[in-house]
Amino acid sequence: MSRSNNRHDVPQDALARLVEALRVLPGVGPKSAQRMAYYLLQHDRNGAAVLAESLGDAVQKIGHCQRCNTFSEHALCSTCSDSRRDPALLCVVETPADQVMVEQTLSFKGQYFVLMGRISPLDGMGPKEIHFDRLLDRIEKSEFGGPVREVVLATNFTSEGEATAHYIGEILKLKGIKATRIARGIPVGGELEYVDAGTLARALLDRRSMT
Numbered sequence: 001m002s003r004s005n006n007r008h009d010v011p012q013d014a015l016a017r018l019v020e021a022l023r024v025l026p027g028v029g030p031k032s033a034q035r036m037a038y039y040l041l042q043h044d045r046n047g048a049a050v051l052a053e054s055l056g057d058a059v060q061k062i063g064h065c066q067r068c069n070t071f072s073e074h075a076l077c078s079t080c081s082d083s084r085r086d087p088a089l090l091c092v093v094e095t096p097a098d099q100v101m102v103e104q105t106l107s108f109k110g111q112y113f114v115l116m117g118r119i120s121p122l123d124g125m126g127p128k129e130i131h132f133d134r135l136l137d138r139i140e141k142s143e144f145g146g147p148v149r150e151v152v153l154a155t156n157f158t159s160e161g162e163a164t165a166h167y168i169g170e171i172l173k174l175k176g177i178k179a180t181r182i183a184r185g186i187p188v189g190g191e192l193e194y195v196d197a198g199t200l201a202r203a204l205l206d207r208r209s210m211t
Helices: 002-022 030-043 045-061 096-104 132-140 159-174 197-205
Strands: 086-093 110-114 150-153 178-181
Touching: 002 030, 030 045, 086 096, 086 132, 096 110, 110 132, 132 159, 150 159, 159 178
Parallel strands: 086 110, 086 150, 150 178
Antiparallel strands: none
């Protein structure tokens, strides 16, 4: 009898573990995770197998670039290995996803440093957790292509992102290193009627001369 119960419990335990594993994804709650699990098992077991293999492969092979700290399978990522990039111009972002967004603008030809987070004392995130020492090494060491002439702070415009940019900017100022902050304002194609007051206020404060 006990053997029968054990055999019956195995698939249920496996299903529960799958549902729980899917819940680690951002924005996925118990119901969403359950729907995903049922869909994969009922409609796409081959897809589930590919997903499992890809996740295992990624976890085993993907680490961090030794220079910019982004995700990479190699010691240096493709951006840091590109001799056409300007090593004296450094853009600091919070996440690899933010780096991808900057790249998609096709307007930045320098290199990057990815913090993998932002300063947030409530979440236990301080300068150490955002790899600030590594950032300073990247800025100061000549082995990376010479001294950095400008650091572009492209952290998000959240309270934590602003605090992170301010902290880094103040340290760089003390070291005599130029730090700039990406501008905020009206989006391209945006109409003032539909822009929130905070964004419009910042656009006015960050206005620049047209001459």
